[in-house]
Amino acid sequence: MEKYIGTKLIEAEFAYKVDGENQSAEPGYKVRYADGYESWSPQKVFEEAYRPINGLNFGLAIDAMRKGYKVRRRGWNGKNQYIELVSAISYRAPDGTFVNAEHAVIGNQAIVFCGTSGVQMGWPASQADMLADDWELVL
Secondary structure: OOOOOOOOOOEEEEEEEEEOOOOEEEEEEEEEOOOOOEEEEEHHHHHHHOOOOOOEOHHHHHHHHHOOOEEEEOOOOOOOOEEEEEEOOEEEOOOOOEEEOOOOOOOOEEEEEEEOOEEEOOOOOOHHHHHOOOEEEEO
């Protein structure tokens, strides 16, 4: 079998699953998925698979951006600052015409920083940004 890894946004709360027959309680999480389906997951299984949305590493932040979410570092100064993945990138050439470079082979996506002073196309992540575990979703 092949191995898989996934990223999805769920809601969960710590809960005990009570076994009425043995009168025992197992720690775990009540989980609600985007489609409304609810289930229960043992604590160890859940905590190996999920992280809170306010403690992501950069890889998970990129995965979230690929799914359409905006992300930010917890300690960024300024309100409403975030990065997001954009496509269909256009620019204005010196002659005033707009160019939309659709590159079928290399793609036409970039990470954009949206901050208090405007938008920065092609935002360059620092090594500190790439190694941080304080990324969070902007909901």
